[in-house]
Amino acid sequence: MxxxxxxxxxxxxxxxxxxxxxxxxxxxxxxxxxxxxxxxxxxxxxxxxxxxxxxxxxxxxxxxxxxxxxxxxxxxxxxxxxxxxxxxxxxxxxxxxxxxxxxxxxxxxxxxxxxxxxxxxxxxxxxxxxHYYFAEDLVPACEAEAASRGMSFNDVAYERFSNFTGRVVRTPCAPTMHDWEYNPQATRSPREFIGxxxxxxxxxxxxxxxxxxxxxxxxxxxxxxxxxxxxxxxxxxxxxxxxxxxxQKEEPLGDPRSYQIKTFLDQELASHGEKSVIYISFGSMFWPTEPEKLWAVFDVLMERHIPFILSTSAVFAKTPPPEVQEKVAQYGDAMITDWVPQQYLLDHPATGWYLSHGGHNSTLETILAGVPNIVWPVYADQPVNAIHLSEDLDVAYELFEVRCGTGLGQILRNGKTPTGTVEAVKAEMHNVLDHAFGDDGARKRVNLQAVRKKLQAAxxxxxxxxxxxxxxxxxx
Known part of the structure; x- marks a missing residue:
């Protein structure tokens, strides 16, 4: 805005x-x-x-x-x-x-x-x-249901947005999906916010x-x-x-953290080359419901000697436990920070992939920067964005084993039912990285440039x- x-x-x-x-x-x-x-x-x-x-x-x-x-x-x-x-x-x-x-x-x-x-x-x-969230005025139906069941309006509204039963959802511009596919991390908004x-x-x-x-x-x-x-x-x-x-491009000036990030990216560019760093962020609000799966992703990245930066600026972010922080510190080619100059980071030649929640502001920024995504959707528009990026545009990878709760239900479009174990997360991440840093990732990067060109002309x-x-x- x-x-x-x-x-x-x-x-x-x-x-x-x-x-x-x-x-x-x-x-x-x-x-x-x-x-x-x-x-x-x-x-x-x-x-x-x-x-x-x-x-x-x-x-x-x-x-x-x-x-x-x-x-x-x-x-x-x-x-x-x-x-x-x-x-x-x-x-x-x-x-x-x-x-x-x-x-x-x-x-x-x-x-x-x-x-x-x-x-x-x-x-x-x-x-x-x-269409899934806002094409219908739900207030009259919730008011009637609250009256008939003797419940508060906020309780009924909370049920509407928080109970997932496997109902099949059809909308004009997304694939047919189970309702739980719109909430793969079993995230629940505050009752007052919903009502x-x-x-x-x-x-x-x-x-x-x-x-x-x-x-x-x-x-x-x-x-x-x-x-x-x-x-x-x-x-x-x-x-x-x-x-x-x-x-105007974002410059890492005026904040000591900016200088630290610039220094880190420059060092990784010198030691690991272009497009070597994975940037990890879940935006300004969201965070994985089971953060131990994120720490498992760290293990995979460190095992493969891939440098990474994690932003913990989200409202609901969890600071890694001391043992994880110690492991990352000993690894050396990683950085955990509570703030990043995101556009500068995406434009830096060391940045190769963005592991994100698929929020749309970040999605458009990464497209314009030419940085492809590995998408870990949480809520809101992120699940349909993950599908569009990975399947319709073929410019990203979507993670499935990171899901939890009702989000572990069957995925209608491909018939898969994720197990959601930490070991499954590691195996999937290894597989994605094999592709991302291979010929398939290079192909997606080419596809991304075509999308980027369209949006740059807007x-x-x-x-x-x-x-x-x-x-x-x-x-x-």
Whole structure:
């Protein structure tokens, strides 16, 4: 979204954007926006009304309501992070772009502005996952079931998203799957998050004025056309703005950890050669339910003398136990860190493969960097992304034995039933690495370059993402 904001003011220099974010992200958002402006374009930053902050995420939507009321009542705004006060702007908002999970903010804008402000929902995921999660408004059915069973609404909603029975699921842009295949790590979201937010997104999708995503239209054309058709049935549009990666490369400056990572990558490049390092990360939130399987992967990598970096920056990350840390330290050609400059790391010539959860932001970044994936899907859009990358595009490998809980049920598309033992994980990882560092991996890398070329063109002068964002701005 930071990159989208930068491109909006570049494409429409008369537009003013007010960006609201919690204070913990203030500096990162400010830096990420700035990275999309080249030298000589810095003056455009004045079209972005900095970043409005609030210190406590639990009160974020209360703070948003206060800020939004001030905007529409022609009152000044004060940034909680910097203390900067912004005078009222002479033009009131025309449109609000709201992340799909800020459902209360959606209601705030709809209630306070009625039809005078268009509300577009921002979808920060692979659109292949849309139909399974959000094409239906589940709230009425959950309310009725809660009443008939004498249960709380949140308990019923939790059951809907957490109980997997092997139900066969058919959607327009993913293979036919058992429901447990959408949750291969038996991950359970917090009950309050499901009942207060997740279950309500489908209803929001029915009411939103439009839809904009950082997904790339040509990543999965079947999903793109399916989603366009779904919104067109009610006279609405969806816009594909991705991939959205800043124009300026990420440089490992200003953070001591960056220098350490740069030094490590340079050393591995000198000792092991290009494309030798495996980068391991599960994004900003997710983590394997059974981390002992990840430590088993470490054993395989060390046995094969493959260098690797593990990022433990995820919210639910588990620090390796002391004995694992000691083993890694003695190995020498590995690094465990709580933060990485990911785009810099992916662009480094030493980086060869990315063992990831298959989250879509990282997926698009790795495609643009030309780094193929070994996918360990956890939840959300990751299972369908793993299938698309490994089977439809043939640019990645999917791990199956890392599954656990109900995720160990049969995989409908290939008939396999993983055992999920640590020994099975090791055997599968050996097999994947044999292929990844052999002719098959080289073939997938060539396939990836073809996908990369398509997505790189999305923001060219007549690229599809640029046309989509232009059309979005024209429609305002």
């Amino acid at each position: 930071c990159t989208l904001v930068a491109r909006i003011v570049r494409l429409r220099p008369t537009f003013i954007v007010t960006f609201f974010v919690v204070s913990g992200f203030y500096d990162r958002v400010k830096g990420e926006i700035a990275r999309d402006f080249l030298r000589g374009e810095e003056h455009m930053l004045s079209r972005i009304r900095r970043v409005e902050g609030v210190h406590d995420t639990s009160s974020a939507e209360d703070a948003f309501e206060t800020a939004y009321r001030n905007i529409i009542d022609d009152k000044s705004l004060t940034c909680a992070n910097t203390g900067t006060t912004f005078d009222p702007h002479p033009v009131r908002p025309t449109v609000a772009i709201l992340d799909m999970f800020v459902v209360r903010a959606f209601e705030i804008v709809k209630t306070l502005s009625s039809n005078t402000v268009k509300v577009y929902t921002w979808y920060p995921a692979a659109t292949k996952s849309f 207060n937010i997740l279950i309500k997104v489908g209803g929001q999708m029915k009411r939103t004025d439009g839809f904009i995503t950082f997904d790339a239209a040509e990543y999965c054309p079947t999903a793109t056309e399916s989603l366009r058709s779904w919104f067109a049935e009610t006279g609405r549009k969806c816009y594909y703005a991705g991939p959205l990666v800043p124009q 923001w060219a002068e007549d690229g599809i993402a640029r046309r989509e964002v232009e059309a979005f701005l024209d429609d305002l």
